[in-house]
Amino acid sequence: MRFQPTPLAALLVFAAPAIVSASTPSSDLIDLGCSEFNRYEELTPNDTLSLIVNVHNPEHAQGFLVVSAVDESFTHIGFDALIGQTLVIDGIERFEYSVNAFDYRAKVARGDGTDLNSDGNRDLDGNEYERTGAEILVPRFIAVPVAGPQSELILIGLSGGVAFDTTVDFLLYNDNEEVFSAEHTFNCWEKLKLTTVSNAFRSDFLYSTDHDDNESLGGREYGWFRMQGAIANSMSHQIADPSIAAVYIERVGPYSVADLPFEIGLADGSLLPRTPMGGFVPAAPAAVDPEGRIQRRQPGSLLLFPEFDSRGGHVTLITVTNTDPVESVHTHFVYYGKYGVI
Numbered sequence: 311m312r313f314q315p316t317p318l319a320a321l322l323v324f325a326a327p328a329i330v331s332a333s334t335p336s337s338d339l340i341d342l343g344c345s346e347f348n349r350y351e352e353l354t355p356n357d358t359l360s361l362i363v364n365v366h367n368p369e370h371a372q373g374f375l376v377v378s379a380v381d382e383s384f385t386h387i388g389f390d391a392l393i394g395q396t397l398v399i400d401g402i403e404r405f406e407y408s409v410n411a412f413d414y415r416a417k418v419a420r421g422d423g424t425d426l427n428s429d430g431n432r433d434l435d436g437n438e439y440e441r442t443g444a445e446i447l448v449p450r451f452i453a454v455p456v457a458g459p460q461s462e463l464i465l466i467g468l469s470g471g472v473a474f475d476t477t478v479d480f481l482l483y484n485d486n487e488e489v490f491s492a493e494h495t496f497n498c499w500e501k502l503k504l505t506t507v508s509n510a511f512r513s514d515f516l517y518s519t520d521h522d523d524n525e526s527l528g529g530r531e532y533g534w535f536r537m538q539g540a541i542a543n544s545m546s547h548q549i550a551d552p553s554i555a556a557v558y559i560e561r562v563g564p565y566s567v568a569d570l571p572f573e574i575g576l577a578d579g580s581l582l583p584r585t586p587m588g589g590f591v592p593a594a595p596a597a598v599d600p601e602g603r604i605q606r607r608q609p610g611s612l613l614l615f616p617e618f619d620s621r622g623g624h625v626t627l628i629t630v631t632n633t634d635p636v637e638s639v640h641t642h643f644v645y646y647g648k649y650g651v652i
Contacts, residue, residue, distance in 0.1 A: 349643055360627055363627075363645075372499075373646045374646050376643075377644075396410075410570055425438065431471075442453065447571055459564075468555055472584050476554060482508065484533045492628050517531060546587065
């Protein structure tokens with residue numbers, strides 16, 4: 311077991327708000343367009359590596375991380391033994407939550423290269439790595455109060471790449487099975503308040519609907535929602551039914567929790583093309599299999615960590631573990647920085 315770097319381990323565990331700088335205002339962030347920062351780490355058998363992101367990656371403030379197995383020549387390979395988790399701490403408010411990485415198994419034999427089409431991308435297409443979810447289901451949301459902390463949603467575009475804006479369709483249901491629709495468009499990665507998607511997530515709106523008075527959580531309105539990529543557009547190409555990844559972060563008073571959502575169906579994805587035509591040659595709409603199923607929480611060859619936050623006052627701890635008891639493996643860390651500090 312390793313923890314890097316040791317001096318900041320004490321900061322993570324023992325830091326009090328007085329010794330952590332104030333959170334960086336959003337006005338002090340610059341859009342980096344999901345630029346890349348690369349690192350490589352070796353994991354010996356049964357090895358686990360925990361690191362603090364703002365030391366491992368000093369260039370980015372917010373974004374997401376992909377860790378994949380590589381060989382000694384840094385070629386991406388099949389090695390279904392990696393597991394991982396993110397821990398996010400807000401040193402000012404003491405909000406904290408952890409969430410597992412999205413795990414994908416390679417579709418090639420162990421040790422074989424995964425880049426079958428030689429395009430330089432890690433394709434979630436059922437040939438290089440497992441396909442990804444076609445529709446995402448969140449089993450509960452607690453209605454957002456008129457004042458106070460808001461629950462949040464992390465969205466990651468998995469079809470097209472950094473040149474594409476992805477529109478997501480939402481269906482949300484109150485406690486009496488009434489349904490309301492919304493949509494939201496984002497580029498590459500975004501962490502947003504629920505009410506940015508729709509005011510239908512607000513408690514005052516849900517109280518105004520035909521809700522069930524006998525169904526509440528301590529007097530709070532609640533419901534559930536589902537989301538699916540509708541379309542992704544670049545300057546020169548369009549993808550129907552694009553793939554997305556998403557994580558819901560629920561905040562109630564001083565408490566925060568997060569977990570991976572449920573997923574149904576299978577669709578193609580790719581990490582992370584940079585051309586206006588996207589990652590498929592020839593570029594084509596993602597092929598959706600509504601009957602497909604994903605098996606999460608198994609060791610994989612590729613891990614998608616949905617968030618890192620290195621703004622002032624925030625600490626993100628990333629853990630990657632090699633569960634193989636015999637073989638070592640090299641790992642490729644690719645940080646996709648959506649935002650940086652001016």
